[in-house]
Amino acid sequence: MPSILENVRQWRSYDWSSRGSEWCEGYGGVENAWQHAVLPRIRSFVPTGHVLELGPGYGVWTDYLCPQPARAKAARKAGGDALSRQMTLVDLAPNCIKFCRKRFGRKGMLYYANDGRSLRMIDDESIDFVFSFNSLVHADLAVMREYLLQLGRKLKPGAFGFIHHSNLGEYSEEFGHMDPAYEHWRGRDMTGERFREACREAGLVCIVQELLPWGSERFIDAHSLFVRPNPGQRFEERIIHNPDYFEQARAGDHTAEAWYRRTP
Numbered sequence: 001m002p003s004i005l006e007n008v009r010q011w012r013s014y015d016w017s018s019r020g021s022e023w024c025e026g027y028g029g030v031e032n033a034w035q036h037a038v039l040p041r042i043r044s045f046v047p048t049g050h051v052l053e054l055g056p057g058y059g060v061w062t063d064y065l066c067p068q069p070a071r072a073k074a075a076r077k078a079g080g081d082a083l084s085r086q087m088t089l090v091d092l093a094p095n096c097i098k099f100c101r102k103r104f105g106r107k108g109m110l111y112y113a114n115d116g117r118s119l120r121m122i123d124d125e126s127i128d129f130v131f132s133f134n135s136l137v138h139a140d141l142a143v144m145r146e147y148l149l150q151l152g153r154k155l156k157p158g159a160f161g162f163i164h165h166s167n168l169g170e171y172s173e174e175f176g177h178m179d180p181a182y183e184h185w186r187g188r189d190m191t192g193e194r195f196r197e198a199c200r201e202a203g204l205v206c207i208v209q210e211l212l213p214w215g216s217e218r219f220i221d222a223h224s225l226f227v228r229p230n231p232g233q234r235f236e237e238r239i240i241h242n243p244d245y246f247e248q249a250r251a252g253d254h255t256a257e258a259w260y261r262r263t264p
C-alpha cells in the first residue's frame, strides 16, 4: 500500500496546477529544494549521457536535468551544469507523460507511460544515471524490488542512481495508533534496509542511504545512492540519519539570499 492501481487513480485525477511545487514548501520552494537538497546530492553524476527519471510528474526536476537549455531555465541560471544529453521519462500516469512531452519536446527526450513496474522499453546497459525524487516514496517493496532488479541490467556498468523512497515500514509497530496523516501515503512495507537488500539482489550496491524526517520527527523517507559496480569493484554501504535535513536546505537559502548577484 499504496498499490499501483491506487497510484494510477491518485495521479491521473490529481490537480497538477502547482506542477510539484507544493511538495517543495518545506524546502523553501522549488529552486531552493533543487539548489540545496537535490543538486548537492547528485552533483557528481550530472551532466551525463543518458538520464532516466522515474515518476517525473509534471517535470519539476526534469526541467533542471533535461537536455534543452532553452527550456531548462533554472539550470541555465545555475550555469547549465545539470544538463544531460539524453533523457527518458517513465511515469505510470499517462497525463503526466502527455504534459511532459508537450513541455519538454522531442529533442533528446523519450517518454513512456508504464504499468508502474516495467522498464522493458529501456535498452540494457543504456543508462548513465537514474533519478527519482518525491515519487517512489509511494511505491511498496514489490515495486521497488522490481525496478531495482531491472536497473541492475539497464544501468551501464559503473553507473549510479539516486532514488527517494519510503522508510515508513520501520514504524510498522506504530501502525494502527499513528495518525494516518503522518504516513504521507508512503509505501508501508518499504524500509531503508529492504532497499539495500533489494540492491544486493539486483547486483547493485547502495553506497549512501540518508534517512530523513518527512512531516514529523519520524524518519519515514530515505534518499539512496547506488551503483552497478564494474567487475572487481568493491563499495561500502554507508547509512546516515539526518534529523536536520530540511533545516539544512532552508539554511542554504539564507546563505544564497545574502550572496546573490545584485543589480543596484
Ligand SMILES: C[S@@+](CC[C@H](N)C(=O)[O-])C[C@H]1O[C@@H](n2cnc3c(N)ncnc32)[C@H](O)[C@@H]1O
Pocket (backbone or CB within 6 Å): 004, 007, 011, 019, 020, 021, 023, 054, 055, 056, 057, 058, 059, 060, 061, 090, 091, 092, 093, 096, 115, 116, 117, 133, 134, 135, 136, 138, 139, 143
Ligand atoms: C508526488 S508525485 C511527484 C512528481 C514529481 N517527481 C515531483 O516531485 O513533482 C508522484 C509521481 O510519481 C508517479 N509514480 C508513482 N508510482 C510510480 C511507479 N510505480 N512508477 C512510475 N511512476 C510512479 C506518479 O504518477 C506521479 O507522477
